[in-house]
Amino acid sequence: MIIELPKLNFDPKSLAPAISAETIDYHYNKHHTMYVENINKLIVWTEFENLSLEEIIQKSSAGPIFNNAAQVWNHNFYFEALSPKPEIMPNLILLENIIEKWGSLDNFKVEFNKMAISNFGSWWTWLIKDKNSWKLDIINTSNAITPISNPENSQIPLLVCDVWEHAYYIDYRNKRAKYLDNFWKVLDWKIVERRFK
Ligand SMILES: [Fe+2]
Numbered sequence: 001m002i003i004e005l006p007k008l009n010f011d012p013k014s015l016a017p018a019i020s021a022e023t024i025d026y027h028y029n030k031h032h033t034m035y036v037e038n039i040n041k042l043i044v045w046t047e048f049e050n051l052s053l054e055e056i057i058q059k060s061s062a063g064p065i066f067n068n069a070a071q072v073w074n075h076n077f078y079f080e081a082l083s084p085k086p087e088i089m090p091n092l093i094l095l096e097n098i099i100e101k102w103g104s105l106d107n108f109k110v111e112f113n114k115m116a117i118s119n120f121g122s123w124w125t126w127l128i129k130d131k132n133s134w135k136l137d138i139i140n141t142s143n144a145i146t147p148i149s150n151p152e153n154s155q156i157p158l159l160v161c162d163v164w165e166h167a168y169y170i171d172y173r174n175k176r177a178k179y180l181d182n183f184w185k186v187l188d189w190k191i192v193e194r195r196f197k
Contacts, residue, residue, distance in 0.1 A: 001050050003043075003069070005036040006076050014084035018182040023170045031166050032075040039068040058151050070144035074124055078162045086188035094189075094196045097129075101136050112138050112161070113180040122164040128155040129196065159192045 012024040039056070042065050043049045048056045053073055060066040090098065095105065102108040108127075115138045116125035123142045129135065131154040139155070140163075141147065147155040161167075161183050168179035 001052065003036055003039050003053050003056075003072060005033055005072075006080070008079055010082060010084050015082060015186045017171075018186045019082070019168075020171050023168070026170060027162075027166055028075075028079060032072070032079070035068050035071040035075065039065070039072055042068060054148060057146065057149050066149075067144040070146045070149060073148065074144065074146050074160060075162070077157065078124075078160050081159055081188050081191040082186050083188035083191075084186065086186055087190040087193075090189040090196075091193050094193055097134065097136050109184055113177065115140055116161055116163050116180050117176055119163070125161045125163055126155075127158045127160075127192070129158055130154050131156050156195075158195050159187065 008024070008028060012028070013021040015024065039053075043051075043056065046065070048060060048065060048069075051059065053069055053076075056065065056069040057073055060069065089095065089105065098105055098108045102111055112125060112127065119140050119142070121142060123140050124146070126139050126141065126147060128137055128139055128147055130137070136158075137155075139147070147153060147157045161180065163176070168176060172179040
């Protein structure tokens with residue numbers, strides 16, 4: 001099975017000034033594309049050759065196959081929710097859950113951004129919901145680690161921010177907090193809601 005690179009839902013120039021066309025060019029056309037090319041090469045003649053991307057992530061152990069497969073999935077999830085004309089608020093049920101946990105949408109964003117600047121190195125910051133209770137939480141995962149890597153895991157990802165330097169360094173240099181503030185301007189809650197349902 002060929003692991004495909006999903007097309008972007010937006011024109012690469014259209015997220016500026018939050019995310020520039022140059023950043024999208026490097027991030028999508030170079031980094032994301034490289035992960036897709038790598039995983040397609042790595043699985044040839046292996047037990048993973050005919051598996052879906054999710055199955056590869058869940059059945060591989062730490063190493064190049066897991067890292068590249070998980071990076072493809074994480075980037076698919078990140079780019080899918082970006083839009084030049086985003087829905088800027090979640091719908092009632094999701095919003096109610098956010099308010100119950102963090103008090104307000106703005107406060108949730110503050111807590112999310114705090115998590116996203118708290119780690120050292122390369123990682124992803126996620127809003128997740130519990131499979132059984134529908135409770136929400138914010139987590140960080142290092143390197144390529146993804147909430148879907150363990151099928152027993154009850155964490156369902158709803159949204160992710162890429163906090164690897166390649167996601168923001170061209171536009172923001174070391175000002176990661178500014179990238180995080182502007183991330184919300186292009187995050188489409190319509191996609192997050194669909195995942196929540
Ligand atoms: Fe990335």
